[in-house]
Amino acid sequence: MDKQMLLLFADAIQRKRLIRVTFITRSGEERSRRCAPLDLSPSERAKIKFYKYHMWDLDSEPKPHLLSLNPEQVIQLEVTAESFMPEQIVTWTRKNPWTIVRDWGNLS
Template sequence: MDKQILLMFADAIQRKRLLRVTFTTRSGEERSRRCAPLDLSPNERAKIKFYKYHMWDLDSEPKPNLLSLSPEQVIQFEVTAESFIPEQIATWTRKNLWTIIRDWGNLS
């Protein structure tokens, strides 16, 4: 796992900044998306618990949804100047379930 990418991801969570994420799909295509960073944790449903970057993909069609990427898929994170409001995105989560500590008010 690239330490610089991890630090950028954690910083974006702390500052509530959107990311421009460049990654490779499972089929090998390169894509770029505007995302709100959520957490770095194992996928709960996976049989083998590898850590993944979990983000809210604002560019997915027809509506935003969860994007989970393994560290190997991530090419680049670019922290943008655009902020997000966690309460408008993380509506399904319960308090204190995050791996990366943050100050997100009622969602922390």
């Protein structure tokens, strides 16, 4: 796992900044998406618990959805100047569900 990318991702979470992530799809295509970073944690549904970058994909069609990427899929991660409001995205959480600590008010 790229430590610099992890630090950028955690910083974007802390500052509530959108990211631009460029990644390789499972089919081998390169894609770039504007996303709200959510966490770095094992996927709850996966049988083998590897850490993944979890983010809210704002560019997906027909509507935004959760995007979970293995670290080796991520080519580039850029923190943008655009902010997001977690309460407009996160509607499914349990108390303290996050691996990366943050100050998101009642969503922390």
